[in-house]
Every structure is written in C-alpha cells, then in structure tokens.
Amino acid sequence: MSENILNTIQSPKDLRKIPKETLPQVANELRDFIINIVATKEGHLGASLGVIELTIALHYVFNTPKDILVWDVGHQAYGHKILTGRKEIFHTNRQLGGISGFPKRAESEYDTFGVGHSSTAISAALGMAIASKLKGETNIQHIAVVGDASIASGMAFEALNHAGISDTNILVILNDNAIGIDPSVGALKNYFTKVKLNGAKDADNIFEALNFDYSGPIDGHDLELVISELERLKNVQGPKLLHLITKKGKGLRQAEENQVVYHAPGKFDALTGDLAPKSNERQPPKFQDVFGKTLVELAITNDRIIGITPAMPTGSSLKFMMDVFPERAFDVGIAEQHAVTFAAGIATQGFTVFCNIYSTFLQRAYDQLIHDVCLQKIPVIFCLDRAGIVGEDGPTHHGIFDLAYLNCIPNLIIFAPRNEIELRNIMFTAQQGLDLPIFIRYPRGRGNILDWQKPFSKIEIGKSEVLKEGIDIVILTLGTIANNAKEAIETLSSEQQEKIGLVDIRFLKPLDETLLHKILKKYDKVITVEDGTIIGGLGTSIAAFAVSNGYKNKIEIIGIPDVFPEHGTVSELQEIVGLSPKRILQVIQNYL
Ligand SMILES: Cc1ncc(C[n+]2csc(CCOP(=O)(O)OP(=O)(O)O)c2C)c(N)n1
Ligand SMILES: CC(=O)[C@@H](O)[C@H](O)COP(=O)(O)O
Numbered sequence: 001m002s003e004n005i006l007n008t009i010q011s012p013k014d015l016r017k018i019p020k021e022t023l024p025q026v027a028n029e030l031r032d033f034i035i036n037i038v039a040t041k042e043g044h045l046g047a048s049l050g051v052i053e054l055t056i057a058l059h060y061v062f063n064t065p066k067d068i069l070v071w072d073v074g075h076q077a078y079g080h081k082i083l084t085g086r087k088e089i090f091h092t093n094r095q096l097g098g099i100s101g102f103p104k105r106a107e108s109e110y111d112t113f114g115v116g117h118s119s120t121a122i123s124a125a126l127g128m129a130i131a132s133k134l135k136g137e138t139n140i141q142h143i144a145v146v147g148d149a150s151i152a153s154g155m156a157f158e159a160l161n162h163a164g165i166s167d168t169n170i171l172v173i174l175n176d177n178a179i180g181i182d183p184s185v186g187a188l189k190n191y192f193t194k195v196k197l198n199g200a201k202d203a204d205n206i207f208e209a210l211n212f213d214y215s216g217p218i219d220g221h222d223l224e225l226v227i228s229e230l231e232r233l234k235n236v237q238g239p240k241l242l243h244l245i246t247k248k249g250k251g252l253r254q255a256e257e258n259q260v261v262y263h264a265p266g267k268f269d270a271l272t273g274d275l276a277p278k279s280n281e282r283q284p285p286k287f288q289d290v291f292g293k294t295l296v297e298l299a300i301t302n303d304r305i306i307g308i309t310p311a312m313p314t315g316s317s318l319k320f321m322m323d324v325f326p327e328r329a330f331d332v333g334i335a336e337q338h339a340v341t342f343a344a345g346i347a348t349q350g351f352t353v354f355c356n357i358y359s360t361f362l363q364r365a366y367d368q369l370i371h372d373v374c375l376q377k378i379p380v381i382f383c384l385d386r387a388g389i390v391g392e393d394g395p396t397h398h399g400i401f402d403l404a405y406l407n408c409i410p411n412l413i414i415f416a417p418r419n420e421i422e423l424r425n426i427m428f429t430a431q432q433g434l435d436l437p438i439f440i441r442y443p444r445g446r447g448n449i450l451d452w453q454k455p456f457s458k459i460e461i462g463k464s465e466v467l468k469e470g471i472d473i474v475i476l477t478l479g480t481i482a483n484n485a486k487e488a489i490e491t492l493s494s495e496q497q498e499k500i501g502l503v504d505i506r507f508l509k510p511l512d513e514t515l516l517h518k519i520l521k522k523y524d525k526v527i528t529v530e531d532g533t534i535i536g537g538l539g540t541s542i543a544a545f546a547v548s549n550g551y552k553n554k555i556e557i558i559g560i561p562d563v564f565p566e567h568g569t570v571s572e573l574q575e576i577v578g579l580s581p582k583r584i585l586q587v588i589q590n591y592l
C-alpha cells in the first residue's frame with residue numbers, strides 16, 4: 001500500500017484505477033485531510049466526514065462528470081471537492097478568493113448544480129435526467145444525494161412526487177444520519193427509525209408508495225457494500241432510492257459524540273479533536289442569543305408567546321425557549337414555507353408568535369409572507385437572523401435581499417435594531433400587541449454591548465432616532481451598519497464632523513415621514529447606508545419619498561451593488577461592496 005495514496009488522485013479517473021481493497025485507505029486519508037484543514041481553516045465538518053465512503057463509492061462506480069452527481073445543501077461535499085481536482089486548493093475553502101464551501105458550477109465540471117440551501121437536489125437531478133432523455137442521451141446516470149433532514153422539506157417531496165411517475169432512471173440516495181444541524185424532527189424521522197428497526201421491505205414503504213425502487217437501509221460506512229449496491233442499482237431501470245445509514249462526524253470521536261457542535265465547529269485541535277479554547281474575556285452577546293434569551297424572559301410573563309424555527313434551534317438560539325417551554329416552542333424541520341403559514345395559523349387564534357428564520361432562508365417562503373400573512377394583516381413577529389453579509393458561507397447565504405423583498409409588500413412593519421438593546425426592546429414592544437406583522441432583521445455574530453440585559457422599554461413604531469445633528473450632510477442608516485457610518489465619521493476632523501448629521505432610520509416601514517421632511521429641508525446632501533441590496537431598500541425608499549414630495553436634495557445610496565457578493569470574512573466583503581467604514585468615509589469625503 002502506498003503511503004500517500006490521496007496524493008495520487010487528481011481526478012475520479014485516478015480513483016477508479018485503485019484496487020477496491022485499497023479504497024479504505026483512501027477513506028482514511030481523505031478523512032484525515034479534511035480534519036486537518038477544517039481544524040485550522042474552519043467550515044462544515046461532520047457532514048463531510050459522514051459521507052466519505054459514499055463519496056468514494058459514487059466517484060468509483062459512476063463515470064463522473066459524465067454521470068451527473070448532485071449534492072443537496074453541499075456542506076457535505078468536501079470529500080467530493082478533494083477527489084475532483086481541488087485537493088491542492090482545499091486549504092482556501094471559504095476564504096476570499098478561495099474555493100466555495102459548497103458545490104458551485106463555475107468552480108468545477110463535477111459541481112453539476114450550485115447549492116447552499118437545502119432540498120433542491122432531487123428536483124435538479126430530475127430536471128437533468130429529463131433533459132438527457134429529451135436530448136436522446138443514453139447511458140448517463142443521474143444521482144441526487146440528500147440528507148434525512150433535507151428530504152423532509154416540501155420541495156424534496158414535490159420532486160419525489162414528480163420523479164416517481166417519470167420515465168427516468170434517477171437514483172436518489174438518502175443519507176440518513178438522523179440529524180440535520182440539530183436532531184431531525186417530525187413523523188418522517190420516526191418513520192425512518194421504524195424502517196431501520198423493522199427492516200427494509202416494510203409493506204408501507206413510503207418510497208415504494210411513490211413508485212421508487214427502494215433498497216436499504218444499508219451501512220453507509222461499509223465501502224464494499226455501498227459499492228456493490230451502487231453497481232447493482234446502475235442497471236436497475238426507473239426511479240430508485242437507496243437508503244444509507246451513516247454517522248455524522250464519523251472518524252473523529254468528538255464529532256461523532258457532539259454532532260451539533262461539530263456540524264461547523266470553528267477551530268479545533270486536529271489531533272485531539274478538542275475545540276480551540278475560548279477567550280476568558282467577557283464578550284458582547286451574539287444577536288441570536290439576545291433573541292433567544294429575551295424570548296425566554298418574555299415568555300415567562302406572557303404565556304401567549306409561541307416560538308417557531310424551521311430547523312435552526314441552535315443557530316437561532318430558539319433552543320433556549322425549547323428547553324424551558326417545550327410545549328410552546330416548535331422546530332418544524334427544514335420547512336420555511338410551513339413555518340410561516342403555521343405561525344400565521346397560530347396567530348389567528350390570539351397567540352403571540354415569534355417566527356425566527358434566517359434572512360436567506362425566508363426567501364423560500366415569499367408567497368406565504370404575502371398571501372398568508374401580510375394580505376390578512378396577521379401580526380406574526382418575524383425575527384430574521386443572519387441579515388446582511390454573513391461571511392464565509394457566501395452568496396447562497398448572505399441575507400441581503402430581505403429589505404427589498406419585504407419593502408414592496410403592503411401591511412407590514414420592517415425594523416432593524418442598531419444594537420442588542422434595541423433588539424430586546426422591539427421584541428418587548430412587539431409582544432405587547434401590534435396590528436401588523438413585523439420583520440425584525442439583525443446580523444450574524446456579536447454586538448457591542450456587554451450589559452445588554454437592561455430593563456425593557458417600549459419603542460415607538462415608525463420613529464427614527466437622530467444620533468447626531470449636523471449642518472449640511474446627513475447620513476441615514478438602518479440597523480447595525482450605523483456603527484460603520486459612525487466609525488467613518490469619527491475619523492474626520494472635529495470641524496468636518498460638525499457638518500455631518502447621523503440618523504438611525506430604524507423603521508424601513510413605516511418611514512418616519514415627519515422626521516424625513518425635517519431632514520430633507522435641513523440637509524442638502526443625503527447619504528443612505530444599508531447592508532442590503534442597493535435596489536429596493538432604504539435608499540430607494542428615501543429617494544422615492546424625496547421625489548414624491550418635490551425635494552431636490554443630492555441623494556447617494558450606499559448598499560450592496562447589483563451583484564452576488566462572494567465568500568470571505570464580513571469585513572473583507574464589506575470593504576469590497578463599499579460598506580466598510582473606510583469605503584463609507586470615501587463617499588462622505590466627496591461631499592466635504
Ligand atoms: C432551505 C434551507 N434551510 C435551512 C438550511 C440550514 N441547514 C443547512 S444543513 C442543514 C441540515 C441538513 O441536514 P441533512 O439534510 O440531514 O444533512 P446532514 O447535515 O445530516 O448531512 C440545515 C437545516 C439550509 N441550508 N437551507
Ligand atoms: C450549510 C448551512 O446552511 C448551515 O450550516 C449554515 O452554514 C449555518 O450558518 P450559521 O453558521 O450562520 O448558523
């Protein structure tokens with residue numbers, strides 16, 4: 001056996017030359033390689049470790065890239081990237097200018113479909129399979145790999161429903177590790193457990209009922225077995241589903257034992273698996289924890305409060321409420337559309353519903369927002385975490401569209417807290433009762449305030465806040481990006497600073513029209529700053545307000561330009577898109 005067999009694999013062609021009995025060595029080396037790099041560069045860990053044998057088997061048995069392999073979510077595709085020519089650049093994973101943390105079409109011909117959001121793989125693979133038929137292509141296999149949490153999503157079920165009556169040979173591989181980021185939930189999870197306990201050919205097999213040839217469940221870490229099963233399935237006609245049982249984090253003890261933390265553990269010791277020690281210094285809280293802890297505080301005195309998350313209890317910190325009030329806090333699985341309408345349903349019955357969804361994932365539920373919530377003025381309280389640039393997850397995950405996609409919907413309130421205390425106070429205000437749904441958007445990561453757990457105070461809906469008076473230039477901001485604008489102003493001389501006013505608009509809807517009239521009369525030059533798309537958000541609203549009221553001020557809009565920002569650190573990306581203090585300063589200087 002060669003010492004470093006992984007080094008000899010530049011593409012799946014090289015892999016296919018390796019004798020079957022040597023493949024377990026490839027699996028070991030691949031695991032070690034991923035662990036060593038993720039330990040220092042960070043990223044998603046457990047999911048890739050859990051599909052190492054599957055990844056090797058797929059590229060060994062199938063003729064990729066001619067045979068088409070589609071990964072769902074794509075956070076488990078590190079092994080795939082390494083075996084498909086990206087081993088030497090894998091250390092750049094998720095870094096600015098480096099490779100993406102998810103399959104990406106522009107990056108490799110082996111990345112057949114761009115991912116990041118879940119539950120798309122079966123639809124995409126089915127589309128490709130039907131396209132192959134239409135083009136008269138034969139002998140191309142189409143394979144979708146989807147996790148047990150992702151297959152429970154409506155979209156995956158829509159695709160299964162279609163695929164089951166298609167005349168394609170699509171192969172769906174269900175990678176069942178009984179966990180998403182947090183433990184999987186719902187009746188389907190219980191069904192999978194039953195199938196695992198009772199054996200394969202249950203008379204009520206849900207996939208067979210959908211007209212799939214079902215096989216499994218088999219041990220997804222038994223490389224020889226997975227290979228022989230894939231070889232068999234290659235020749236089975238019609239839609240097929242192979243059920244694999246795997247362990248998330250396989251091969252690293254801590255990742256197997258603490259699967260939630262090791263989904264994306266941050267830095268850790270590659271040898272021991274221990275997480276990098278945390279600093280003892282007291283830090284400001286993460287916004288998600290301000291949400292989670294405040295919700296519990298409010299729920300203690302307000303027993304009408306309900307909390308909902310679609311599959312992100314840890315990421316959103318709704319887990320705090322789930323621990324204290326399990327009967328009033330719901331993880332509904334990866335089901336953003338359902339989460340929104342479910343929230344609306346509960347709210348119609350007089351409950352106060354906090355529905356927490358990452359900004360990027362709420363994109364999934366746009367019609368539900370319009371049709372099921374806003375049109376009916378149902379006062380659900382939406383908390384949109386991870387708003388703005390999120391960093392290393394990149395373009396699939398940036399929460400930069402919410403301001404624009406919400407701004408055009410009638411009957412809603414849009415609020416962006418400038419800091420932790422404002423988030424707390426708007427949650428307090430909202431649970432006292434509003435006539436309209438409210439959308440509270442806040443960023444990934446930490447705020448700035450150590451002592452944030454102050455007594456609650458009510459926020460007046462639609463009221464902006466003047467942070468600093470000026471003379472002829474005013475900067476209007478929305479949310480935490482005010483800190484960047486403030487930092488920009490503070491680098492100027494005191495004489496220059498005097499010229500500049502700073503206003504936190506706070507409510508994109510309703511706009512504080514009384515204050516805006518005063519602002520547009522007082523200041524010649526207006527600069528708006530928002531960490532959302534330049535089209536459709538704060539700047540658009542201010543410009544529209546000025547035009548419709550006959551103001552002739554010079555207005556400059558700073559926001560995310562009309563492109564998808566790539567992956568990198570938040571500060572690197574803010575610099576690129578023009579939202580760093582330095583870039584904001586450059587714009588201000590043009591007016592001084
Ligand atoms: C639409 C959408 N909602 C939520 C997420 C966040 N998310 C990423 S991975 C994941 C869990 C996926 O679980 P599973 O499909 O079982 O794959 P595993 O991580 O277990 O391999 C979730 C909820 C997402 N990427 N897309
Ligand atoms: C792949 C995916 O969608 C999640 O794992 C996401 O990366 C979580 O993001 P946070 O780290 O911001 O919770």
Ligand SMILES: [Mg+2]
Pocket residue numbers: 147148149175176177178179180
């Ligand atoms: Mg899973």
